[in-house]
Amino acid sequence: MKSLSKLLLPLRSLPGVHPVMRGLLLTVLVVLVIFSAAVYGGFIRATRVADSEVRGKERVMLGNQIERLIRSSADAMRVQVTWDEAFARVGRADRPIDDKWADTNLGGFLWSSFEADDVYVVSPGGGMLAAWTRGVRTGSQEYDLLAPVVSARLKAMADNRSVLGTIAGHRHLVDTNWPVGADGRPLTRWSGMLARDDGGLAIVTIASILPDTQFAALRGTPNHLVAVRHLDAMALATLGKSLLLDDLDWSASEPASGNSLELRSPDGEALGWLGWQSDDVGATISAQTMPLLGTYLVFFLLTLGIGGVVIRQALQLARQSARREAQAQRDALHDPMLGLPNRKLMMRRVNEALGRLDAGEAVFLAYIDLDHFKAINDTIGHPLGDEVLAMAVARLKAVLEPEDVLARLASDEFAIVHRNVPGTEQASLLGERIMAAFAEPFLIEGTSLPVTASCGIAWAPDLAQEPDELLRLADIALFRAKQRGRGRFRYFTEDMNASIRWRQDMEVELRRAIAGEGLEMHYQPIVHVADRRVVSFEALVRWHHPDRGDISPGTFVPLAEHCGLMPQLGDWVIRRVFADSAAFGDAEISINLSPLHLAARDFLPQLRASIDEAGIDPARFVFEITEGVLLDNSDRTLTLLGDLRDMGFRIALDDFGTGFSSLSYLRSFQFDRIKIDRSFVQGIENDLDGQAILKTIVNLGRTLRMKVVAEGVETLLQQQLVEASGCELVQGHLHARAMPMDRAAALVRPAGVPRLRLAAG
Structure with missing residues (x-):
């Protein structure tokens, strides 16, 4: 108050000022001081609240990330310990563990693949049976510190509250009730936590060692695997960098400054603190806002500035609102990635152009699709795929005329709106300009990548009157x-309508063929190269049309995919192959499984009905899938494949090596066999690198306990090179083409084997 009195004293003694005005000025000043103090106090509180909110979110984010690390460690362990061999070697509590096997498949593997610093195999009661530090077997000194924690968690895990998977019931073992899933598969008991280690912090994960198919072998509580990952300074720095938290570090006591998160064990034991430099926004807000606050005070004293500030802010808000509205309108009509007009805006431009046409003019619409862009995207990755799109747009813009409109209709589909005189000559000129844009390969990160495009052109008003019809x-x-054949353009002609009608007619006839037994199955032998003995067959569907003759699968299978007939076609193939299988003795039969068929909701019920109807043994059949089935790596897809495996079917990965992620798929699912794509066999006679790659794939299959089949063997030299690489099974025209059921079945009877040998030799 003394300071305020000193401030008001000069105003009280202002000479020549009317007392009323003087009182008004005093009132204004007092109100200003009080108001400014309130504003400042509110401002300080707001910055503190903002800092508190930021720190709270950082703590939640860090806690969630730690939980994810613990859960991902458990998921990684489950893959290695849910395994018949792992259970037999180290999982049974009533038998000694296989030390040599455990050194390779547990200690060494978990360190090299998942960076588990310490790995222990422990008994159901928590006693240590084996220990490794960074993949090297060691003693029990490190485990002595963890033993009480592990023993306590093992007791807690017995209540079946911490389980990987959904519990459908329990199986009574000699010493416990073990949780099982809906398919009877034992579920993994697990526990994950933070724990103190020798002078620091560590993530400790515990998981039970279980069989993956021989469920009956689990008679009592199994041994468990304990993995420890030390959160040293480097690990914490990596964690902090991923969350944008600077100077993330652990300490036994609460840090004096910055933000921090207290850590406790599941039993409530204090484990110390994680501290870091918080991204406080209060200081930044203060530094940026204080000058504005001072300016506000000056303008307040001048009175006239109040109106100016208010008006200026009002105008600024109006301009921002107008900009946001304009941006929203633009976003609604433009592609967000490339900034091109979208389909809606393009159709509007076509309609406007049709309305402004002069006599003797036409509006051309060129519909462009990048060839095989999905395969390019899967091969080089989506970021580089986006770069390919941007380069394609730049090349198309370079061949456009000033008034042309380039639009993006879908992922790899574009359109050009062009005005000119009507006719095929101008359509050809437009098509040639577009094709010229893709004449040279694209240079992506120093690699030359050939990219082509297909284009369809139509024009109005000669061919269409409305934008939708023109498109x-x-x-x-x-x-x-x-x-x-792609990589070309075509302009619309009336005969193309006939091709559309042909496609519609073919769709109707394909439906009839499926319903009326108009299809038939052929079978191509798969041969053991050592003695040319037929060991199995691949089932291939054929269509002989009564009027059109033989129709290639390359024609009717894409047609079935396009018109939604793949589930019906796939069910027909499975039923027919099951019925034919009786003629093949004990020979295996492979069936190609389409992604669209597998995705059908009634796939498994239909399959079970076909099994019951035919009375077949699923162990005789192999379902071949391509990488297209696994592209999304969805839980449903992997669950379906697991269900097929549980029913007794075997699973093969077809066309191996042609996709970008073939090796990753071998980790996501345990296939029974892989089929090497014919592209690795064709031309192998003069390709030393191809021979080395083939041998590497065969060795990989053997390491992963998978049979390997080489497709497309057409010459004796190719077979010799395939055999030299270690591949025992081949398929191709050298031995036999796909043939009707009766001829194929004869090959597995004693009289049929010599005929195949003569054909091969």
Whole structure:
């Protein structure tokens, strides 16, 4: 108050100022001081609240990340310990563990693959049976510190509250009730926590060692695997960097400054603190706002500035609102990644162009699709795929005329709106300009990548009157360009309508063929190279049309995919192969499984019905899937494949090596066999690198306990090179083409074997 009195004293003694005005000024000043103090106090509180909110979110984010690390460690361990051999070697509590096997498959593998610093195999009661530090067997000194924690968690895990998977029931063992899933599979008991280690902090994960198929072998509580990952300074720095938390470190006591998170064990034991430099926003807000606050005070004293500030802020808000509205309108009509007009805006531009046409003019619409872009994207990755799209747009813009409109219709589909005189000559000129844009390969990170495009062109008003019809005709022309081999353009002609009608007629006839037994199965032998003995067959569907003759699978299978007939076609194939299998004795039969068929909701019920109807043994059949089935790596897909395996079927990965992620799929699912794509066999006679790659794939299959089949063997030299690489099973025209059921079945009877040998030799 004394300071305020000193401030008001000069105002009280202002000479020549009317007392009323003087009182008004005093009132204004007092109100200003009080108001400014309130504003400042509120501002300080707001910055502190903002800092508190930021720190709270950082603590939640760090806690969640630690939980994810613990859970991911458990998931990684489950893959290695849910395994018949692992259970037999180290999992049974009533038998000694296999030290040599455990050194390789547990201690060494978990260190090299998952960076587990310490690994222990412990008994159901927590007694240590084996220990490794960074993949090297060691004594029990390190485990002595963890033994009480592990023993306590093992007791807690017995209540079946911490389980990987959904519990459908329990199986009574000699010493416990073990949780099982809906398919009877024992579920993994697990526990994960933070714990103090020798002078620091560590993530400790415990998981039970279980069989993955021989469920009956589990008679009592098994041994458990304990993995320890030390959170040293480097690990914490990596964790902090991933969360944008600077100077993340552990300490036994609460840090004096910055943000921190207290750590406790599941039993409530204090484990210390994680501290870091918080991204406080209060100081930044203060530094940026204080000058504005001072300016506000000056303008307040001048009175006139109040109106100016208010008006200026109002205008600024109005401009921001207008900019946001304009941006929203632009976003609704433009592609967010490339900034091009989208389908809606393109159709509007076509409609506007049709409305402004002069006599003798036409609006051309070129529908462009990048060829095999999905395969390119899967091969080089989505970031580089986006770069390919951007380069394609730049090249298309370079061949456009000033008034042309380039739009993006879908992921790899574009359209160009162009005005010119009507006719095929101008359509050809437009198509040639577009093809010229893709004449040279794209240079992606120093690698030359050939990218082609297919294009369909139509024009109005000669061919269409409405934008939707014009787009439909251009789409038909695009389809014809793809039919002719891609990498070309076609302009719409009336005969193309006939091809669309042909496709519609073929769809109707394919439906009839499926329903009326108009299809038949052929079988191609798979041969053991050592004695040319037929060991199995691949089932291939064929269609002999009564009027059109033989129709290639390359024609009717894509048609079935396009019109939604793959589930019906796939069910027909499975039923027919099951019925034919009686003629093949004990020979295995492989069936190709389409991604669209596998995705059908009634796939498993239909399959079970077919098994019951035919009375077959699923162990005789192998389902072949391509990488397309696994592209999304969804839980449902992996669950379905697991269900097929549990039913007795075997699973093969077809066309191995042609996709970007073939090796990763071998980790996500345990296949029974892999089929080497024919591209690795064709031309191998003069390709030393190809021979080395083939041998590497065969060795990989053997290491993973998978049979390996080489496809596309057409010459004796190719077979010799395949055999030299260690591959024992081959398939190809050298031995036999796909043949009707009766001829194929004869090959597995004693009289049929010599005929195949003569054909092969």
